[in-house]
Every structure is written in structure tokens, then in C-alpha cells.
Amino acid sequence: MDYKSTRDASVRVSSAQAIARGISADGGLFVPDGLPQLTGADWPRLAQLDYMERAKDILGRFLTDFSQEELSQCVTGAYGTGKFDNEAIAPLADLGQGTYMLELWHGPTCAFKDMALQLLPHLLSMAASKTAGGKTMVILVATSGDTGKAALEGFKDVPGTKILVFYPEQGVSPMQKLQMVTQEGGNVSVCAIQGNFDDAQTGVKTIFTDKKVAELLEQNNMMFSSANSINWGRLAPQIVYYISAYCDLLKESRIENGQGINIVVPTGNFGNILAAYYAKKMGLPIHKLICASNCNNVLTDFIRTGVYDRNRPFHTTISPSMDILISSNLERLLFDLCGENDGTIRGWMEDLKSTGRYEVSSDVLEKLHIHFYGGYCDDAATKDTIRGMFEKEGYLCDTHTAVGLCVYRQYQKDTGDDTPTVIASTANPFKFSTSVLEALKEQNVMQMDEFQKVAALEEKTRVPAPAPLTGLADKEVRFSGTCTSATMENVVLDMLGIQEH
Missing domain, CATH: 3.40.50.1100 (Rossmann fold)
Incomplete structure (x- = not known):
């Protein structure tokens, strides 16, 4: 199956190329050249499979230049490693x-976002090995909250990748911000932007299609890709x-x-x-x-x-x-x-x-x-x-x-x-404890810190708080930088250690 651009339907790339590039050079998004069809007989068969086997079946219809063995390796790496706290994955x-x-x-x-972003790093690494010629993949992300952390966690210390995340300074929940600014990993960077998500997203798209930036990356054996949903x-x-x-x-x-x-x-x-x-x-x-x-x-x-x-x-x-x-x-x-x-x-x-x-x-x-x-x-x-x-x-x-x-x-x-x-x-x-507590008419919510709110919500509802959130209390803040949409490009080059000539 080939993929074409929404802004130039004559473009034809493989699924590996579509994933590695993230966005077409003309600014369009890659879409499949036709959709695979499921018939009435497929449903009873798929119903008997578990989530991972269904994923292999469906993805195999779209990602035709990945072998079944490669897809199986990617899917197992994403969903079969104990990263999900429910064996049904999506119950x-x-x-x-x-x-x-x-x-x-x-x-x-x-x-x-974990449903895709636990899988994407595996797909992208394989796509890069097929198409990128050994270049370092630079994952550029704009987030309104959840994509940023999910992408950071998915790409953390993945060989041959660097990931840079921009989030609106006043536009994410305190828990979402904590998840990002405490992110571990040697290949990750996070920066707040003075503006809203649209400013961050527009800035990322502009950098993606900037020929001067692309040339600088090429000189440093790097290329951009995306973990946002613009990426197929x-x-x-x-x-x-x-x-x-x-x-x-x-x-x-x-x-x-x-x-x-x-x-x-x-x-x-x-x-x-x-x-x-x-x-x-x-x-x-x-x-x-x-x-x-x-x-x-x-x-x-x-x-x-x-x-x-x-x-x-x-x-x-x-x-x-x-x-x-x-x-x-x-x-x-x-x-x-x-x-x-x-x-x-x-x-x-x-x-x-x-x-x-x-x-x-x-x-x-x-x-x-x-x-x-x-x-x-x-x-x-x-x-x-x-x-x-x-x-x-x-x-x-x-x-x-x-x-x-x-x-x-x-x-x-x-x-x-x-x-x-x-x-x-x-x-x-529990990612939005303040608002959920207020909805449940809890008193004195604003006098609590973020982890007191989590504890109060747990006590009030008898619903257990997830360990990935409670564990943030002991994490060190690693990223505190801010920028404007006009200075995002400079931040990206600085994060990558690239000097403009």
C-alpha cells in the first residue's frame, strides 16, 4: 500500500517513508491510497483474537512494507511488556x-495517547532503518497535554532518536505539566511556550517545512519526524x-x-x-x-x-x-x-x-x-x-x-x-484531580497541593489512584525553559546542539 499527500495526490511513498517523514514536504498529510476492507466473515474471526493479535492483523493491512515478523516485534514491544495495567489493553x-x-x-x-505512542517508537525505528540511512530521527511534538508525556515516555532512550516537546505554559493541567517536566531519559527535552496549543502546533509545522532548518539537520545527519497525529x-x-x-x-x-x-x-x-x-x-x-x-x-x-x-x-x-x-x-x-x-x-x-x-x-x-x-x-x-x-x-x-x-x-x-x-x-x-474534585463538591480544593488532591479524590471515591501519577511526587523537575512561538526554531537548534552558520 502506498501513501499520498493531501496537497499533492501525485506524491507516492511507502508506509515506512510516510512514518519516517511524518508530514509531506508540501505541508500535506499522508493518507493511504485506498483502505483495506473487512467483510462479515472477518468479524467472528477477529473477535476470537486478543488485542495484540487484532493489532497485528489490522496494521498488517496498512503497513505493507513491514514484514509480519517486524510488525509482531513492534506490537509485542508496545502492548506485551506489562506497560498496561489491564490485560485487555483497551477494555x-x-x-x-x-x-x-x-x-x-x-x-x-x-x-x-499511549495506545499509539507505545507503538510508534518501534514503528519509527524500523521505518528509519528502511528509509533514513542511519540518520538520527528528531521527533518534534506540540502538545495540549497528553501527547507530550506519552511521546516522551515512548521515545525515552530509544536509540537513534531525540524528542523535543513544546507545551502551552498555561494550557495543561498541573499533573500533565509534572509528567512532562520530570521526564527521565538522555534524549528528551521539554519547553513551555508562551501561548496556546495552536501557537505551538503552528510553530512545529513551520519548523518542519523550513528548508533552511532541514538543510542544517541534513548537515548534522539528522531528520525530522513527528509523534503528533499528523504522523500516519x-x-x-x-x-x-x-x-x-x-x-x-x-x-x-x-x-x-x-x-x-x-x-x-x-x-x-x-x-x-x-x-x-x-x-x-x-x-x-x-x-x-x-x-x-x-x-x-x-x-x-x-x-x-x-x-x-x-x-x-x-x-x-x-x-x-x-x-x-x-x-x-x-x-x-x-x-x-x-x-x-x-x-x-x-x-x-x-x-x-x-x-x-x-x-x-x-x-x-x-x-x-x-x-x-x-x-x-x-x-x-x-x-x-x-x-x-x-x-x-x-x-x-x-x-x-x-x-x-x-x-x-x-x-x-x-x-x-x-x-x-x-x-x-x-x-x-486523576490526571485532572482539581476539576474532578470540584465536580464532586469537595471543599477547600485550592488549598491542597497536587498530590493532596490525588489522595483526597482516592479517599472520596474509593477509586485507586494510578501508580504512574502518585510516583511523580518523588521525581526531580528537569525542564523549566520557556519560549515564544517566534523563538521556537532557535530553541530546537539549541536543544540539538546545532549552530547556525
Whole structure:
């Protein structure tokens, strides 16, 4: 299977090249030249497999220049090493009435990003050995919270790699920040940026496509790649867990083979729900994809109107990983919906860059409405949802998952749809102890330090706090630098020890 660029469909690269490069030289994103298909006979067979075997099967259909032995080595290295605290890797929790929580946070950093970022370093190392000619791979990451730590942990001390992470100084939770600034490893660096996630993401993309920087890296036997979801090696593993969730429902006789389900995804950068869309196009029987946003509801407005407009106030919310106004992965969806017309995509992306907005055609909007429902909720509704879910169902969820659950209830009210539904639960609630405690009406929360909050939440709910978070109390802060979007390039070169001539 070859891969092409959303901005130049004549580009053709292998899966190893797509993973190693991360982004096309023209600024476009790599997409597969066609999607593998799952038939009715595949589902009962896949249902009998465990998560790792399902991953090998699905990834083997996309990464065709990796041998089965190489893929097996990568998948086993990611999921079979005791890094996940649940042997199911991505278990389903039954909330009753045909609603299920897909828990994607049982990995080492307690967030859904582990599902891909435990695997990506293995894939990238093999891809580099096939395509990069011995160069050091420089992984450049912008994060709204969870990607940064998951990428740092995944690439920590991986030979032949360096990883540099930028996070918005005031735009992540205290626990997310602690996870990053205490990161161990000899090949890692972390820097705060004075601005929001969009500033960090735009800065990273600019550096990626800067020919002068590329020449400096070449002179030092280095090349850039990405651990953000712009990298196909991040997106492909996410397709697996939606297919696996359906297989689990089948195996447990919760649904019949071929029966449709809804999937609800809280998302900001659109990668997580795009993976579900690709799974649908492969044959997963999805009735509706429900896209859940917080107050930064640019995606909700886009899905409803066809107008993407980032010219709006940026809100710092209690679901910070979704505080995003430029959703990079939407470009891949639009490429598919407009019939892979790269000229159309270039026009829309140029409009976004120059004016901050674009409007899709009526036929694209019609296709969008067939597949997607968009909704959003504010912080107050998010807290109400956390409290109501815990008090009525005894289930404790984080601030992002609660956004998904709140929007799903809006969807049910609007449509009356009672299709079995899977909600992507994206983070452990202890990563956001302050907001979760406030939702549960705990007193004097702001007088506690971060680890007192974790202990208070554990005591109040009788839910055990995850060891990767409680263990941060004894970790030394290693990174305290800050920069602006204008100085990010200098920071990157300095981190890499590269001098400009």
C-alpha cells in the first residue's frame, strides 16, 4: 500500500517513508491510497483474537512494507511488556442501556495517547532503518497535554532518536505539566511556550517545512519526524481500538454480527475520531460518529454549517487537551470527502492560513452530515456530568470523557437514537484531580497541593489512584525553559546542539 499527500495526490511513498517523514514536504498529510476492507466473515474471526493479535492483523493491512515478523516485534514491544495495567489493553466498561465506555487510559501515562505512542517508537525505528540511512530521527511534538508525556515516555532512550516537546505554559493541567517536566531519559527535552496549543502546533509545522532548518539537520545527519497525529504511524494504531471494541461486543454477545453502533469521541485535533471514520470506511458498522467539543467548539460549528472559522475567542477550559482551534487531522477527512481533490484542499488550507476560515461545498457538507453529529458543552455541564455519572452509576470519569458523555446525551435527546454506543474514554480522572474534585463538591480544593488532591479524590471515591501519577511526587523537575512561538526554531537548534552558520 502506498501513501499520498493531501496537497499533492501525485506524491507516492511507502508506509515506512510516510512514518519516517511524518508530514509531506508540501505541508500535506499522508493518507493511504485506498483502505483495506473487512467483510462479515472477518468479524467472528477477529473477535476470537486478543488485542495484540487484532493489532497485528489490522496494521498488517496498512503497513505493507513491514514484514509480519517486524510488525509482531513492534506490537509485542508496545502492548506485551506489562506497560498496561489491564490485560485487555483497551477494555470496555458496561454503563447499562447499551452504552459502553472504551477505556483507553490503562497505559503508562494514563491517557489514550499511549495506545499509539507505545507503538510508534518501534514503528519509527524500523521505518528509519528502511528509509533514513542511519540518520538520527528528531521527533518534534506540540502538545495540549497528553501527547507530550506519552511521546516522551515512548521515545525515552530509544536509540537513534531525540524528542523535543513544546507545551502551552498555561494550557495543561498541573499533573500533565509534572509528567512532562520530570521526564527521565538522555534524549528528551521539554519547553513551555508562551501561548496556546495552536501557537505551538503552528510553530512545529513551520519548523518542519523550513528548508533552511532541514538543510542544517541534513548537515548534522539528522531528520525530522513527528509523534503528533499528523504522523500516519500515530493514526493507524488508533483505528485498531475501535475495531477491537466492536470485536469485544461481539465476543460478549452484546451485539450481533453486522449490527450498527455509534461511537462518541471527545476531540480537539480530530485525529481520534478520524481513526473511527477510517474504521467505518473499512467496514466497521458505525451508524453515527458523535464529535464532542468543549467551549472551543470550532468543530461543532463546522459539522453543523460547513464553515470552519478559527476567528473566535480561545477558551482555557477544564478539558485542556481539547483546547484547540486548528484541527490538523480534519484535512485528511476533507481530502476523502471532496473526492481526493488536492487542489481543493490546497485552497481551503490557504484560506485557513490567510483568513482563518474556509467554507466547504454543499456536497461535502451533505456527506459530513451523513457520518457526523457535532455537539459541545461548557465547564459547568462537564462538572455536572462527572458528578451525575459518579453518583448514579458509580463510575468516575475525567473532564474530557465527561464532555463526550454530555454531548452523547444531547444527541440522544435530539434524535431518540437508541443504537448501542461506545464512548471513547481518553484519560484517567486523576490526571485532572482539581476539576474532578470540584465536580464532586469537595471543599477547600485550592488549598491542597497536587498530590493532596490525588489522595483526597482516592479517599472520596474509593477509586485507586494510578501508580504512574502518585510516583511523580518523588521525581526531580528537569525542564523549566520557556519560549515564544517566534523563538521556537532557535530553541530546537539549541536543544540539538546545532549552530547556525
